[in-house]
Amino acid sequence: MKHFILASTSTLFGETYLAYLQPAMKVLYAGVDEIIFIPFARPGGISHDNYTSKAAEAFGAIGIKVRGLHTFDDPAAAIKNAKGFFTGGGNTFLLVKTLHEQGLMFILRDAVNGGTPYMGCSAGSNIGGVTMKNTNDMPIVYPASFDTMGLIPFNLNPHYLDPIAGSQHMGETRETRIREYLTQNTTPVLGLREGSWIYAHDTHLTLQGNLSARIFEVGKEPYELPAGSSLSTLK
Numbered sequence: 001m002k003h004f005i006l007a008s009t010s011t012l013f014g015e016t017y018l019a020y021l022q023p024a025m026k027v028l029y030a031g032v033d034e035i036i037f038i039p040f041a042r043p044g045g046i047s048h049d050n051y052t053s054k055a056a057e058a059f060g061a062i063g064i065k066v067r068g069l070h071t072f073d074d075p076a077a078a079i080k081n082a083k084g085f086f087t088g089g090g091n092t093f094l095l096v097k098t099l100h101e102q103g104l105m106f107i108l109r110d111a112v113n114g115g116t117p118y119m120g121c122s123a124g125s126n127i128g129g130v131t132m133k134n135t136n137d138m139p140i141v142y143p144a145s146f147d148t149m150g151l152i153p154f155n156l157n158p159h160y161l162d163p164i165a166g167s168q169h170m171g172e173t174r175e176t177r178i179r180e181y182l183t184q185n186t187t188p189v190l191g192l193r194e195g196s197w198i199y200a201h202d203t204h205l206t207l208q209g210n211l212s213a214r215i216f217e218v219g220k221e222p223y224e225l226p227a228g229s230s231l232s233t234l235k
Contacts, residue, residue, distance in 0.1 A: 003028060004118040004151060006125035007197035008158040010089050018058040020195065021119070024208065026062055028117050032084045034065040038108075040098040041090025041123040055086060069104075079107050082116055089122025089158075092135035096127060097143040109149035118151075122158045125198075129155035130187050134178065152198065152205060153187075153235035160191030160214060178216045188234055189216040190225075198231060205231035 005021070005028055012020045029035065039051040046054075052068035059066045066086070072078040079085075085108070087095070099105040105127070112118040120128055126135050127148040134155045163173045172180075178189050192198070196209035207213050212224040215234065225231075 001115050001202045002113060002151070002200050003115065003202075004112055004128070004200045005120070005197050006128045006152070006156060006192075006200075007119065007121045008125065008160070008192040009194045010121035012195055016058075017054060018121075021121075021197070022062060024197065024199065025059075025119065028119060029062070029064055029084050032064060032117060034067065035059065035084035035086055035117075036069050036078060036082045037066045038069045038085065038087040038095075038099075038124070040070075041088055041092065041095040043088070043090035046090075051088060051090075055088060059086070075102060075104060076107050079104060079111050082111065084117040085112070085119070087118075087120045087124030087127065089124060091140055092123040092126045092132050092137045093139050093141050093143055095123045096132050096146070096148060097141045099127070100144040105147070105149065109151065112149065112151055125156055125158050125192070128152055128198075131155060133185065133187075134181060134189050136174075151200070152231070154231075155187050155189045156198075157189055157191045160193050162214075175214070175216075175222060178222075182216060182218050186218050188218075190214070190231070190234070191216065191222075196227065203232065205234075207231055 037052050037055045039048040048070040056066035069075050126132050128151040130150050131146045132148050134157045191214035193211040196211045199206050199208045207229050212226050216222050
């Protein structure tokens with residue numbers, strides 16, 4: 001029975017790391033006393049050890065121990081035996097490159113599909129989609145493949161931003177970029193605003209948080225889906 005969270009961001013303005021997600025985390029990781037943290041996205045170039053320490057502090061607040069995947073001699077075996085996972089944000093290209101290079105992307109997918117609880121934020125949520133093609137990140141490295149875990153049958157654009165009325169910025173909006181994507185691809189995209197997350201329990205997918213999500217599909221105008229909506233038919 002699949003059980004996971006794919007969140008737009010790890011931190012809301014004025015709050016501490018993962019604070020807004022703690023109630024949902026307590027449900028997701030009920031009965032779990034230790035998880036594996038996947039630190040490969042390295043936001044701002046932070047080291048694996050320092051990033052793991054940051055995650056460990058946040059999870060410690062709900063009584064869960066954290067061990068970084070990079071510390072295991074056999075990371076594939078560690079994934080297969082894990083009680084739970086968390087993948088933090090950062091650069092999706094680097095995260096995907098590392099998981100593919102180490103042969104871990106689909107081992108992780110199988111573990112999550114097998115029922116091991118998983119939470120991702122930002123880049124860690126991007127890898128829950130069919131591909132990473134709707135990340136906002138710079139391509140600082142070259143992954144072997146853009147394919148990701150496919151826990152959901154669509155892609156995510158975390159940190160989704162609406163156009164600002166009256167803005168003098170002349171660069172492309174998120175909506176423009178996603179429309180460009182849909183001229184070359186058919187996989188739908190969910191624009192996930194900060195403070196929102198996807199919650200999966202068994203076969204049920206729902207949009208959680210207080211904000212709506214923006215949905216992009218081939219041949220349709222983008223539309224809003226209210227918080228609390230089922231996502232099970234989006235594919």
